[in-house]
Amino acid sequence: xxxxxxxxxxxxxxxxxxxxxxxxxxxxxxxxxxxxxxxxxxxxxxxxxxxxxxxxxxxxxxxxxxxxxxxxxxxxxxxxxxxxxxxxxxxxxxxxxxxxxxxxxxxxxxxxxxxxxxxxxxxxxxxxxxxxxxxxxxxxxxxxxxxxxxxxxxxxxxxxxxxxxxxxxxxxxxxxxxxxxxxxxxxxxxxxxxxxxxxxxxxxxxxxxxxxxxxxxxxxxxxxxxxxxxxxxxxxxxxxxxxxxxxxxxxxxxxxx
Numbered sequence: 001x002x003x004x005x006x007x008x009x010x011x012x013x014x015x016x017x018x019x020x021x022x023x024x025x026x027x028x029x030x031x032x033x034x035x036x037x038x039x040x041x042x043x044x045x046x047x048x049x050x051x052x053x054x055x056x057x058x059x060x061x062x063x064x065x066x067x068x069x070x071x072x073x074x075x076x077x078x079x080x081x082x083x084x085x086x087x088x089x090x091x092x093x094x095x096x097x098x099x100x101x102x103x104x105x106x107x108x109x110x111x112x113x114x115x116x117x118x119x120x121x122x123x124x125x126x127x128x129x130x131x132x133x134x135x136x137x138x139x140x141x142x143x144x145x146x147x148x149x150x151x152x153x154x155x156x157x158x159x160x161x162x163x164x165x166x167x168x169x170x171x172x173x174x175x176x177x178x179x180x181x182x183x184x185x186x187x188x189x190x191x192x193x194x195x196x197x198x199x200x201x202x203x204x205x206x207x208x209x210x211x212x213x214x215x216x217x218x219x220x221x222x223x224x225x226x227x228x229x230x231x232x233x234x235x236x237x238x239x240x241x242x243x244x245x246x247x248x249x250x251x252x253x254x255x256x257x
Contacts, residue, residue, distance in 0.1 A: 127154030
């Protein structure tokens, strides 16, 4: 008999516990639906000391806000993050709640380095391809041009930085860098000259070819004042060049013109 009473008490306690939990959950749900928790503001700010240049209230209102659902308690922060990362120029977003009815969104913008391919896409300084207004990207000056196989974006950006350093001794700057499907490199410089560098057979291959060109370039520029259109450095001991109305092949052992 005592056993049955203990079982009955245990069942009663379990039912009471379930009832209390149910009432507690209902109370939380009721409180969470109160108007004071309706989202009143979404504050967008830059990461750290950076300033937002391209993300503005109009783009946020048109792109991100319509995709946000729920209130202070029920808004899915991951969904909010994805909504903001769909805004043009946004590279990364982080979201947190601010009591009682605000969301704070920290945004990191893309920094455009140049264009990628022929589809009007942009390439960032981090090697990320993104889509945004090209005119906005050109506000800071002319963009470099980049192209390469899918997945090679970061490699192309790294090569651009190397080429920029390599050509400093002759005061030339890369304006376009291209990696072909066969992984051959070419660069167009700010004097209009295109340099074919070929495939990277070793870590030193491309640097050695650039150094050979730098060694002879002052003579070429002096003799061919009409302008050099292209130089092919893929020859082991020489080069081939094309200037206006002239095409030459130079043996590496005979560098005098």
